[in-house]
Amino acid sequence: MKRNQFIKLSAAGAAYTLIGGYSGLLSSCSKDENITSAGDYIPVTEGSFNTPLAFPKVMQSNFALTPQLTAGGNFKNNSLSVYGYEAGSILGPTFQFTKGQPVSINVQNQLSDVSNVHWHGLSVPSMMDGQPHQLIQSGSFFLYSYTVNERATLCWYHPHPHGDTARQVMKGLAGLIVVTDDEENALNLPGGDREIFLVIQDKRISGNEISYSPTMNDVMTGFMGESVFVNGIYAPYHEVSTVQYRIRVLNGSNARIYHLALSNGKSFAVIGSDGGLLSTPQTVNSILLGPGERLDLIVDFSGQNLNDEIFLLSKTFDAGTAQGLQEFRIMKFVVNKIESDSFQLPSALSLITLLPESQSVASRNFDISNQGMNMSGGHMHGSHTINDLSYDESRIDETVAKNTIEVWTFDNGQGTEPHPMHLHGVQFQVLDRTGGRNAVQPHETGWKDTVLVMPYEKVRVIIPFGANTGSFVFHCHNLEHEDDGMMLQYEIT
Numbered sequence: 001m002k003r004n005q006f007i008k009l010s011a012a013g014a015a016y017t018l019i020g021g022y023s024g025l026l027s028s029c030s031k032d033e034n035i036t037s038a039g040d041y042i043p044v045t046e047g048s049f050n051t052p053l054a055f056p057k058v059m060q061s062n063f064a065l066t067p068q069l070t071a072g073g074n075f076k077n078n079s080l081s082v083y084g085y086e087a088g089s090i091l092g093p094t095f096q097f098t099k100g101q102p103v104s105i106n107v108q109n110q111l112s113d114v115s116n117v118h119w120h121g122l123s124v125p126s127m128m129d130g131q132p133h134q135l136i137q138s139g140s141f142f143l144y145s146y147t148v149n150e151r152a153t154l155c156w157y158h159p160h161p162h163g164d165t166a167r168q169v170m171k172g173l174a175g176l177i178v179v180t181d182d183e184e185n186a187l188n189l190p191g192g193d194r195e196i197f198l199v200i201q202d203k204r205i206s207g208n209e210i211s212y213s214p215t216m217n218d219v220m221t222g223f224m225g226e227s228v229f230v231n232g233i234y235a236p237y238h239e240v241s242t243v244q245y246r247i248r249v250l251n252g253s254n255a256r257i258y259h260l261a262l263s264n265g266k267s268f269a270v271i272g273s274d275g276g277l278l279s280t281p282q283t284v285n286s287i288l289l290g291p292g293e294r295l296d297l298i299v300d301f302s303g304q305n306l307n308d309e310i311f312l313l314s315k316t317f318d319a320g321t322a323q324g325l326q327e328f329r330i331m332k333f334v335v336n337k338i339e340s341d342s343f344q345l346p347s348a349l350s351l352i353t354l355l356p357e358s359q360s361v362a363s364r365n366f367d368i369s370n371q372g373m374n375m376s377g378g379h380m381h382g383s384h385t386i387n388d389l390s391y392d393e394s395r396i397d398e399t400v401a402k403n404t405i406e407v408w409t410f411d412n413g414q415g416t417e418p419h420p421m422h423l424h425g426v427q428f429q430v431l432d433r434t435g436g437r438n439a440v441q442p443h444e445t446g447w448k449d450t451v452l453v454m455p456y457e458k459v460r461v462i463i464p465f466g467a468n469t470g471s472f473v474f475h476c477h478n479l480e481h482e483d484d485g486m487m488l489q490y491e492i493t
């Protein structure tokens with residue numbers, strides 16, 4: 001695809017500018033699509049919050065995943081036609097791993113399409129990483145085996161076949177991975193029924209189907225749904241007592257960003273993110289969570305009265321796009337018991353050694369501003385790139401030396417869309433953010449594998465590459481952008 005074939009978004013985001021004399025293209029677009037640079041605004045429809053929250057079953061390991069078409073989830077007390085990792089379930093089991101543990105998981109693909117499994121956040125060998133070109137054919141299987149090297153953290157797994165990741169995740173394929181270690185155990189954080197795992201995902205529901213047929217606008221903005229699910233349940237509630245809870249959140253949505261807050265206006269503590277515990281708790285009133293990012297929170301319900309209802313909200317925010325325009329409720333907590341609680345949040349959680357920039361041996365800059373549209377196959381579609389390049393499995397875009405440290409910049413300075421940038425194979429630290437929010441966010445003060453780069457922002461991350469050689473991808477975790485090619489390959493040599 002040639003550079004001058006792009007129809008580019010204007011920097012102001014108000015209109016499209018045609019470059020290279022292809023002005024005839026727009027008129028050949030489907031007439032029922034109004035093209036707007038902001039994408040389509042898909043307002044959330046709140047439910048009645050009268051379905052109890054449920055949790056996927058917890059497995060230690062050695063559980064075969066069988067991606068398949070099945071019935072699962074709960075939408076207004078009906079199950080949906082979904083893709084599941086087992087029969088009768090929208091999300092796969094939550095895997096509970098311990099640092100240092102060997103894992104083998106057989107994935108038997110019972111879908112009619114190719115699929116695979118990526119272990120998002122775990123640093124596994126290139127061959128086991130479930131990369132976009134490492135596919136499991138329909139009716140075939142692959143045995144993933146690796147050792148869990150991570151410190152305690154919340155990761156997740158999902159399919160990653162290039163061009164079909166977004167649809168397969170939207171249809172239901174995802175699951176959590178919880179890694180524990182001695183350092184975290186020693187903190188005696190709230191556990192048992194006082195540790196709650198929440199997978200937040202928006203979906204478009206049509207009848208008993210999760211519909212997925214993105215328009216060009218959906219590709220530009222990312223595909224968003226009107227119905228917000230938690231753990232596969234639309235508009236759920238969960239009963240709590242008046243104590244402190246550890247609430248662990250995954251934004252497992254294709255594209256929607258959530259501005260999380262509590263309806264009682266109380267602050268809460270962020271104690272961890274993608275790569276595990278922070279060094280110290282960060283008290284916030286709200287936090288912006290992009291697709292693929294995780295949060296580890298301490299929420300204190302003490303002082304509430306019996307039958308109080310507290311909602312987890314997404315507040316408005318300014319993304320300059322169709323996102324963030326609406327405040328909506330995600331789920332309800334209902335106080336059903338008055339109890340007291342002896343837990344005291346430690347002021348020191350973990351030792352995070354901040355990597356000094358002086359140890360970096362190379363800097364690389366990635367322009368993620370330059371998104372456009374192009375015409376091929378008879379219709380207009382998005383064309384998301386990094387440094388003007390689209391994903392090509394046969395091309396290695398960057399080569400880094402093993403056991404070295406580098407600084408990478410994701411530059412969305414001229415961009416008009418948010419991009420949650422994710423690297424496979426590593427965890428990194430956020431050095432700084434200039435433009436936009438202009439600051440490292442509270443949950444970005446530890447280890448991360450996905451960083452939200454909002455319009456007009458430039459974010460620098462410092463990355464220690466390990467001894468794990470081979471090729472890996474890095475990409476935007478807005479899954480429509482990713483499928484559209486906003487993904488490159490790097491090789492550790």
Ligand SMILES: [Cu+2]
Nearest residue numbers: 419476478481
């Ligand atoms: Cu993106």
